Amino acid sequence: xxxxxxxxxxxxxxLALEDVSFRISEGAITGIIGxxxxxxxxxxxxITGLYDISDGDVFLSDARITGLPAEKLAVKGIVRTFxxxxxxxxxxxxxxxxxxxxxxxxxxxxxxxxxxxxxIAEERRIREEALQWLDFVGLSDDARLKASELPFGKGxxxxxxxxxxxxxxxxxxxxxxxxxNSRETLELAGLIRRIRESGITVVLVEHDMELVMDICxxxxxxxxxxxxxxxxxxxxxxxxxxxxAYLGEG
Amino acid sequence: xxxxxxxxxxxxxxxxxPLTLTLSLREREFSRQYHLKxxxxxxxxxxxxxxxxxxxxxxxxxxNVLVFVGIHSILAIALNxxxxxxxxxxxxHAGFFGLGAYISGVLTATHGQNPWLAMCYAAGAVGxxxxxxxxxxxxxxxxxxAMATLGLGIIIYILFNExxxxxxxxxxxxxxxxxxxxxxxxxxxLKNYYLVWTFTLVAILLAVNLANSRIxxxxxAIHDSETAARLxxxxxxxxxxxxxxxxxxxxxxxGSLYAHVMTFVAPASFGFNFSVELVTMVIIGGLGxxxxxxxxxxxxxxxxxxxxxxxxxxxxxxxLILILMTMFLPGGLVSMAxxxxxxxxxxxxxPGGAHAEA
Numbered sequence: 229x230x231x232x233x234x235x236x237x238x239x240x241x242x243l244a245l246e247d248v249s250f251r252i253s254e255g256a257i258t259g260i261i262g263x264x265x266x267x268x269x270x271x272x273x274x275i276t277g278l279y280d281i282s283d284g285d286v287f288l289s290d291a292r293i294t295g296l297p298a299e300k301l302a303v304k305g306i307v308r309t310f311x312x313x314x315x316x317x318x319x320x321x322x323x324x325x326x327x328x329x330x331x332x333x334x335x336x337x338x339x340x341x342x343x344x345x346x347x348i349a350e351e352r353r354i355r356e357e358a359l360q361w362l363d364f365v366g367l368s369d370d371a372r373l374k375a376s377e378l379p380f381g382k383g384x385x386x387x388x389x390x391x392x393x394x395x396x397x398x399x400x401x402x403x404x405x406x407x408x409n410s411r412e413t414l415e416l417a418g419l420i421r422r423i424r425e426s427g428i429t430v431v432l433v434e435h436d437m438e439l440v441m442d443i444c445x446x447x448x449x450x451x452x453x454x455x456x457x458x459x460x461x462x463x464x465x466x467x468x469x470x471x472x473a474y475l476g477e478g
Numbered sequence: 479x480x481x482x483x484x485x486x487x488x489x490x491x492x493x494x495x496p497l498t499l500t501l502s503l504r505e506r507e508f509s510r511q512y513h514l515k516x517x518x519x520x521x522x523x524x525x526x527x528x529x530x531x532x533x534x535x536x537x538x539x540x541x542n543v544l545v546f547v548g549i550h551s552i553l554a555i556a557l558n559x560x561x562x563x564x565x566x567x568x569x570x571h572a573g574f575f576g577l578g579a580y581i582s583g584v585l586t587a588t589h590g591q592n593p594w595l596a597m598c599y600a601a602g603a604v605g606x607x608x609x610x611x612x613x614x615x616x617x618x619x620x621x622x623x624a625m626a627t628l629g630l631g632i633i634i635y636i637l638f639n640e641x642x643x644x645x646x647x648x649x650x651x652x653x654x655x656x657x658x659x660x661x662x663x664x665x666x667x668l669k670n671y672y673l674v675w676t677f678t679l680v681a682i683l684l685a686v687n688l689a690n691s692r693i694x695x696x697x698x699a700i701h702d703s704e705t706a707a708r709l710x711x712x713x714x715x716x717x718x719x720x721x722x723x724x725x726x727x728x729x730x731x732x733g734s735l736y737a738h739v740m741t742f743v744a745p746a747s748f749g750f751n752f753s754v755e756l757v758t759m760v761i762i763g764g765l766g767x768x769x770x771x772x773x774x775x776x777x778x779x780x781x782x783x784x785x786x787x788x789x790x791x792x793x794x795x796x797x798l799i800l801i802l803m804t805m806f807l808p809g810g811l812v813s814m815a816x817x818x819x820x821x822x823x824x825x826x827x828x829p830g831g832a833h834a835e836a
Contacts, residue, residue: 302711314706327699331711340691341684
């Protein structure tokens with residue numbers, strides 16, 4: 229599915245990522261864990277095209293995608309959510325998801341300004357599909373609220389609905405459980421499983437170890453910009469290096 | 479920090495409760511049709527108002543001012559698409575307005591071209607020019623974009639002044655013919671009123687359609703978070719350039735109308751002051767509100783007429799209005815509309831959904 233080949237990222241003199249290679253298998257839920265500053269978010273920013281890559285290559289289904297801009301990668305099926313929420317705050321909840329359907333609709337400026345018949349039909353289709361995605365995450369009743377009025381937990385669900393609207397192949401979630409209470413986290417775990425069941429490969433960066441060990445089939449452990457270990461949750465839990473890194477930090 | 483967020487977040491209720499789902503579905507369907515109908519009703523009422531206004535304004539002078547309200551409305555709407563929706567500042571829009579006016583003026587007065595064709599040529603040329611300039615210039619953000627567009631406006635202004643052979647320089651270009659339609663010549667205020675406001679109404683309709691569409695959503699998405707917009711597959715850079723070109727094109731059409739209504743153009747009308755005035759119109763009316771732009775244009779066109787004594791200090795007054803508005807009413811005058819309506823009806827309006835209404 230996604231393959232990183234000796235990926236490095238330098239910020240000036242600082243080496244944020246060094247020779248990171250791993251493979252994310254299709255249809256699985258993969259967790260990326262590691263102490264703060266391990267390079268997890270940098271990794272996400274590289275995969276989604278927000279950062280330029282310093283060295284190495286990224287492949288999506290064997291096609292080289294190194295250096296493609298974020299908007300092209302989104303079209304190719306790599307979509308993400310954010311730790312601190314990046315919602316379109318001045319738009320309604322429904323419009324946020326409708327904006328997520330941008331790549332899957334095509335009416336341009338002229339068709340929109342003139343409200344041509346096919347634009348009206350497309351708009352209806354976008355709206356209906358967006359409503360379905362709101363149903364999927366359970367936000368139907370908030371459709372007409374402004375996104376900035378949503379409480380944090382619901383905002384996270386909205387980000388997921390918006391991301392799902394793109395029909396991603398690969399969904400990257402940056403600390404999806406951060407800021408959620410235990411009940412919300414439990415519901416989130418169920419939601420992530422349902423996303424995987426719909427055929428989407430999920431990668432999450434997460435600090436909540438209970439959640440990671442519960443839902444992930446594969447885990448990549450990062451430390452100080454390098455890959456420390458890779459394996460199933462059981463293998464990771466028993467890996468002495470991982471234990472040392474966490475205890476050493478902790 | 480995490481705790482702070484947690485406290486603020488309520489657990490999602492009714493996650494998969496079928497009854498609330500069906501109820502809300504019906505409710506939503508209702509509100510969608512309601513929204514479309516209300517948009518149409520707004521436009522219909524506004525059109526009737528525009529058609530009837532000359533009956534009230536019998537005096538030629540007021541009608542003349544209303545012609546300029548129409549032209550300024552087109553400009554404010556054009557700038558609002560860029561500033562209010564896409565969130566990109568331009569302090570050089572008077573330049574595009576001027577280019578439209580001068581291209582129309584020179585083509586018709588000097589070269590005897592058909593005014594309607596000249597208007598199309600001007601719009602096409604200005605649109606393409608803005609498109610080409612847009613690519614490098616819209617890479618800039620915030621203050622840098624403001625400076626770059628400011629520079630662009632100044633360059634265009636200097637060109638009007640210095641290319642004396644073409645534009646007549648500071649003394650202006652005269653002898654521009656009126657627009658004609660068959661045997662009808664738009665040569666008095668009443669005719670010009672209906673001519674200009676036809677264009678204004680079309681501009682309103684197009685802008686409202688655009689604002690409530692896929693493109694409008696993408697523009698607002700860029701405004702709120704360009705990073706998130708890009709990650710949603712929205713080609714932010716290209717879309718910004720597109721809307722910049724569209725905005726300039728609309729300004730050019732307004733410029734052409736201006737030239738044919740005035741039959742005379744001079745560089746002074748297209749300077750930096752006027753660019754600031756345009757930004758003021760948009761902000762007074764309300765960023766991201768099309769009718770607000772018309773309101774802003776009306777206020778800033780009528781105000782100098784009412785405050786003749788301040789004529790020379792108008793830029794100071796605009797500056798003051800800008801400061802006060804951004805401090806105390808950042809949503810513009812239209813953000814007062816719900817308050818006003820509720821006072822009128824004597825009940826409170828439900829919150830939410832205000833931004834989407836253009």
